[in-house]
Amino acid sequence: xxxxxxxxxxxxxxxxxxxxxxxxxxxxxxxxxxxxxxxxxxxxxxxxxxxxxxxxxxxxxxxxxxxxxxxxxxxxxxxxxxxxxxxxxxxxxxxxxxxxxxxxxxxxxxxxxx
Amino acid sequence: xxxxxxxxxxxxxxxxxxxxxxxxxxxxxxxxxxxxxxxxxxxxxxxxxxxxxxxxxxxxxxxxxxxxxxxxxxxxxxxxxxxxxxxxxxxxxxxxxxxxxxxxxxxxxxxxxxxxxx
Numbered sequence: 001x002x003x004x005x006x007x008x009x010x011x012x013x014x015x016x017x018x019x020x021x022x023x024x025x026x027x028x029x030x031x032x033x034x035x036x037x038x039x040x041x042x043x044x045x046x047x048x049x050x051x052x053x054x055x056x057x058x059x060x061x062x063x064x065x066x067x068x069x070x071x072x073x074x075x076x077x078x079x080x081x082x083x084x085x086x087x088x089x090x091x092x093x094x095x096x097x098x099x100x101x102x103x104x105x106x107x108x109x110x111x112x113x114x
Numbered sequence: 115x116x117x118x119x120x121x122x123x124x125x126x127x128x129x130x131x132x133x134x135x136x137x138x139x140x141x142x143x144x145x146x147x148x149x150x151x152x153x154x155x156x157x158x159x160x161x162x163x164x165x166x167x168x169x170x171x172x173x174x175x176x177x178x179x180x181x182x183x184x185x186x187x188x189x190x191x192x193x194x195x196x197x198x199x200x201x202x203x204x205x206x207x208x209x210x211x212x213x214x215x216x217x218x219x220x221x222x223x224x225x226x227x228x229x230x231x232x
Contacts, residue, residue, distance in 0.1 A: 036223075043120075043207050043225040044158075089157065093219065100146055100211050100219050106157045 002027040006090045006105035013080055013112050021075040021108045023064075023090035031092040033057075033066055033073040034102070038087045047075075047088070080112045116216045117141055120208055120224035127198055127231055135193045135227045137208035143188035144210035148221060149181075152205040164191055198231045205229075 006023040013019060025031065032051045036044040048057030050066035050073065057064050062077045073090060090105040117140040127133045137147060146165050150158040162178075164170035164185035172178045180202075182194040191210075195202050205228050209221040216222065 032219075041226075041228075044209075044223040046220070046223075100148075100221065101160070101163070102221060104157045107155075109155075 002031070002092060002094060002103045004090050004092055004103055004105035006088075006108055008106070008108065009087075010109040010111060013110070015082055015112055015114050016079045017112075019075070019077040019080045019084075019110065021088055021090075021110070023073045023075065023105060025071050025073065025090075025092050027071075027092055027094060027103075029095045030068075031094050033064070034091040034093070035062070035064055035073070035075050036089040036091060036104075038089065038107070040086070044089065080110070082112045082114055085110055085112045116212075116220075116222045118144075118208065118210050118222045118224040120206075120227050122227060123225065124228040125230070127229070129199055129231055130197055132194055132196045133198055133229060135195075135206055135208075135229070137191045137193070137210070137224050139189045139210045139212065139222070142210075142212040142215045142222075144191070144212050145188065146211045147185055147191040148209045148211075149183060149191075149193050150207045150209070152207060152226075158207060161193075195229065198229070200231045203229055203231045 003026045034049045035047040037047045048059040050057040053068035055066045064075045087107045087109045089107045091102045121136045149161045162170040162172045170183035185191040207226045209223045
């Protein structure tokens with residue numbers, strides 16, 4: 001079945017440091033890939049997505065590139081801020097008509113200290 | 115656009131009582147809604163999928179008689195935790211998908227409901 005593996009946290013960084021959160025997936029076909037962010041006490045917000053190989057999703061300074069050859073979708077940011085402290089979830093959605101269901105990774109907690 | 119709300123945002127109830135959580139799509143018609151449960155420091159676990167006007171499809175291991183889901187309209191789904199016990203304490207999150215006015219197949223998440231059973 002489909003699965004998503006992301007690096008375990010927690011990750012603690014100083015403000016303005018570089019961030020990489022690794023995410024790899026197992027799925028048949030060509031899934032769509034997502035990064036969601038969850039701030040403390042809140043639900044999930046879509047951060048970025050990519051729907052086909054070599055697509056790069058970007059938002060709020062975060063980027064991730066859909067790498068089919070390595071089945072990866074690593075999240076990167078060049079300079080993190082305290083406000084980026086949250087839990088980040090990598091997810092995939094299987095391709096195909098009528099396919100809504102998401103498969104999530106376990107989440108990576110990021111703490112950014114001043 | 116594509117806003118999903120949940121009510122209440124947090125609730126405390128006594129063991130043995132039932133509690134209802136509402137999930138609403140505010141600016142689009144939700145053809146499908148999902149209910150997730152999130153344990154502390156863990157990922158989201160899909161509990162069930164519901165389509166408007168039909169019975170919910172529960173994931174393996176989820177008791178359908180305990181977690182009653184009703185998707186009575188295109189903008190409202192409810193999750194009722196019946197005879198709640200402390201082990202039902204969790205963060206419950208809903209999401210919704212639609213076909214018009216939103217990105218097809220994309221799930222829009224509510225802010226979650228924190229349930230504490232004493």
